[in-house]
Each structure stands twice: as C-alpha cells, then as structure tokens.
Amino acid sequence: MTSFTPPVADMQFLLHEVLRVSESGIPGYGDLDAGFTSAVLDEAGKLSRDLLEPLNAVGDREGCRLENGVVRTPTGFAEAFRTLREGGWTALDCDPAYGGQGLPYLMHTAANELFVSANMAFNMYQGLTHGAYSAIQAHGTDAQKAIYLPRMVTCEWTGTMNLTEPHCGTDLGLMRTKAEPQTDGSYLITGQKIFISAGDHDMAENIIHLVLAKAPGGGEGTKGVSLFIVPKFLVNADGTLGARNAVSVGKVEEKMGIHGNATCVMNYDGATGWLLGDLHKGMRAMFTMMNEARLGVGLQGYAVAEAAYQNAVAYAKDRLQGRAITGAENPSGPADPLIVHPDIRRNLMDQKSFVEGARAFTFWGASLIDRAHRMNDAEADGLISLLTPVIKGFQTDKGFEMTVAAQQVYGGHGYIEEQGMSQFARDARIAMIYEGANGIQALDLVGRKLAADGGKHTMAFFDLVKAFLKENEGDARLKAGFLDPLKAASKHLQAAGMFFMAEGMKNPNTALAGSYDFMHMMGHVCLGLMWAKMAKAAYAALDAGAGDRDFYEAKVATGRYYMARQLPATAMHLARIQSGADPVMALAAETF
CATH class of the missing domain: 1.10.540.10 (Acyl-CoA dehydrogenase/oxidase, N-terminal domain)
Incomplete structure (x- = not known):
C-alpha cells in the first residue's frame, strides 16, 4: 500500500x-x-x-x-x-x-x-x-480548430499520436501506411500502427487520432510523410458524431508497466482522414506534438521517482533493522529505524537531490516555453530546443534509477507486489523508451542541437552558466559548496564539446559513441545550475528570517549533497568521451 x-x-x-x-x-x-x-x-x-x-x-x-x-x-x-x-x-x-x-x-x-x-x-x-x-x-485550418479543439480542451474527445509501425520506430521513412486522396479533399488511410498510448478507451465520446502516412508524390523517406486527422467516429459539419470510421483496435498490448493505460495496435482499413498542415510536411507538424511530449516524459521521469522516494522515506523511518554504528538511537526498541544507517541515507539523498533538482530544471524549461510562445522570444525557443533531449533523456534515465533505489530501501519487501514499489519501477521504465528512445535523444543533442544555428544556443547556455558564476562569486557560502563544483563541471562539458569538434570530422563515430555520456554530463550541469540557484534563494530566505527555516536549511544541505556526490560524475563522462570510438567499435558484428 x-x-x-x-x-x-x-x-x-x-x-x-x-x-x-x-x-x-x-x-x-x-x-x-x-x-x-x-x-x-x-x-x-x-x-x-x-x-x-x-x-x-x-x-x-x-x-x-x-x-x-x-x-x-x-x-x-x-x-x-x-x-x-x-x-x-x-x-x-x-x-x-x-x-x-x-x-x-x-x-x-x-x-x-x-x-x-x-x-x-x-x-x-x-x-x-x-x-x-x-x-x-x-x-490546423480554422475549420479544423473550430470542430476539434473545443471538445479536446474538455477531453470530451481525446487524442493520440500514431507514428510507430511493426517494422519501423525511429526510422519513420520506412513507414508503409498509405494515404489515398479522394475527390472531396479527404484521404483514405490504410496501414497498421503499434504502441499507440490511449489508442482506445471508454472514457470519451470520440478519439482523434493523428496519423503519419505517405501520400502520393512525396518521394522517399520522411520527405514523403504527411500527418492526418483520423477520428474514431466521423464528425459532421455541426460537430455531431456520425458513423464509425474504419479504424479498429487489433489488440491491447501486455506490458511491463503502465497497465492502466491502453497501449493499442491500431488498424486503419481505408479510414477517412483529413490532412493536418501541409502535404508532405507531416514531420514538422508531428514534432509540434513530439517536442511537447518529450518534455512531458522528462517530467514523468522525476514525478514517478518523487512518489517512490516518499514511500521509501516513510519505510526507512518506520522499519526497525540493526543498530546505528555510533550507538543506539532507539534504545527502548529492539532495533533502530533504517534511516539511521549511512548507506540508507546515501540512497535517500541520491533520490531527494535528483527529484528536487529535476523539478527545478523542468519548471525552468516550462518557463522558457512560455517565454518563447508568449513573447516570440527566439533565444528562449532555441535554448529549450537544445535542452529538450536532456530533459527527456537524462531525467528518465535517472528517474528509473531512483525508483529502483527506492525499491532497494525496502529490501526483499520491495520486490513483493503488495508493497507497491515494483509498480513505480515498472511504470518509470517506459519513459526511457517512448517518444524517442534515450539513445536517440543523445544523438539528437550531439548530432543536431549542439550545432544548430551555428552553435548559438549552446554558447548561450554556457554564457548563462558563466554569468551566474560571475554574478555570485563574492558569496563565500555559495562559492565552495556550489559555484566551484558547477564551474568545474561546466568546464568538463566544454571540453567534451571541443573534443567532438576536433575529432568528429576525422571520425564521426567519435561523437556518436560519446553522445550518451554527453547527454548525461549536460544533465548534471543543468541540475548543478539549478541547485546553485536554489541554494542562493534558500540563503536569501535564511538571511531574511522568512518562512520555514528547516525547509531552507534542508534545501541547502540537499544541494550540497548533489554538488559533492553527483555532479563529479561529469569527470567520468568526459573520460569516456575522450576515449573515442575505438573501444566502442572494436568488435566486429559477428563477434558479439
């Protein structure tokens, strides 16, 4: 429970x-x-x-x-x-x-x-x-917006994203789903999509599927892909529902986790659909949805870890096991609670420092999206584009790791289903895979985002870190515990980028082999920056004597833990990157 x-x-x-x-x-x-x-x-x-x-x-x-x-x-x-x-x-x-x-x-x-x-x-x-x-x-067109959006805002109608097919996931250019144009401007959609989250259910009147398919004349690869609105029930001009469309559920997948969400195989057998956006420009329209989904999945990474952490803390305070090495802390009882033991503290601090840092990172990312959309701020848009694969990839990797750590606090009881800790780990695992597996996030970061717009946004990120360091260098409390570790980690990140620039042209595999480490390195730097900012705010509140003193002191201590015990991982990631591609590519395929 x-x-x-x-x-x-x-x-x-x-x-x-x-x-x-x-x-x-x-x-x-x-x-x-x-x-x-x-x-x-x-x-x-x-x-x-x-x-x-x-x-x-x-x-x-x-x-x-x-x-x-x-x-x-x-x-x-x-x-x-x-x-x-x-x-x-x-x-x-x-x-x-x-x-x-x-x-x-x-x-x-x-x-x-x-x-x-x-x-x-x-x-x-x-x-x-x-x-x-x-x-x-x-x-969408004005007519499409008028028909669909009011009902999707209220979730009277729900929506899905249909990309993956049995033979193609990331490589969408291989898709076989076809769209045949009709004289009335609609298309007949034929094909099969798999792994469709919320593909069907009994909680809404209609389900609006957004389906990638290939229409005639688009050419090979993703250049020929278009995006279509394909409702479960056809929609009349006045918004009322008409006949059932030719889309059906082939099966509901049995999965490791997220059992409460219907992951469906969707069959389109000449289903009626309408073009969304420009013909053969479906990838652009799809990425509007995909980029938002990736931020949401990055949030899932730490949000599930938060729930797992809370339960692990409660268990560690309640479960009596062994005695504190420095002397009994529960002398009237048969043993001390688990939380007295340093290794349990380490485990819980790993979780707490990640979750709170990731929350800050995600909230900052959301504010960048607001700044980009509400102010037409191109710099904010470029920065969140750079950070999106980090939010998605790093936070879901670490989030799953933290759910396993929370389960570990329970020992054998964590492996028993009735305790509920297994579900956190099983649910969190999917976040590393869907909306672009994390290896793809790393390739996107290193292969596309770092050099986008001539590297402008990457340099803007480094400038942001440097400006914060310079602005606060006179604060002795921040310097040793927060600024110095952040500065060192940022230099590791810059050194990795320089290594890619120097070696990548000679051997492109060098950058690709180091991309996953770079994504994690950048994730640590981002959380380090967030912890430095949180520590600054906490110190200001303590100086003012405002609010809950215990809260602010705990915030500083948790941040110090992250800077001392987690942020140094950037040195390890740099060493891996600088080893190049040879250790990764040494074996011939048949040797595996």
Missing part, C-alpha cells in the same frame, strides 16, 4: 523564490502570485492524493481489456476522468478561444507533475490529448 503527499511547498519555492515568476515580465506571469498558485496546486494536490493515487494500484492490477471492439479501462478510471474534465484540469493552459483557461504552460506543468506522481498511466489519457490539441492548434 503506497501513499502520496503533494510537494506543493517545494513547487511554491521554485515558482516564487527561484524563478520569481511574477517579476519575470512574461505575459500572464504577473497574475501568478503566491496565493493564486497555492490555490491551484493545493486543489490539484488533493485530487492527486485522494482520487488518483488510490486508483494507481487498481490500474496496475486490472489493466485494460478489449471487449467487442472497445477498450475497457480499470475500475474507477472513467469516474475520475470525468471529475478532472468537469473541474477544468484538462484545460489549464489551453486557449480561451476554445474553452481553455489560458494559464501559462508552467502551471500546466506543475499540476501535471502532481497527476503523474499519483497515477502516471491515468494521466496519459489527457496528456496525449494535450499534445494532439497543440498540433491541431499550430497546424
């Missing part, structure tokens, strides 16, 4: 003392005073704790089932989904023109974290819809 306590105090600290949102100048942020954000997050937290978290184990145990062509969701899911819809939680940051509340994306991110921590599989139904909404909003 697990539990979840919404970390609203930490979120408020980030919003108002680290990011200082109401002073940022981003349109809409001026309304985000502490009272308003507290009210929103407190209510989202209650829903997460009281409604969604109790359904997490139910969804894991029951899973989804296909009955007479319709997917049935676990007990309680439909009622909970209705509660979220009616409360407007699916519409927080959506355009008011279509029934949304128009709040910044940052507020959607914060509320979404709470929902993911409580029940990741459940939250995916509305999460995928949000991505499909964004793609139609960005690339």
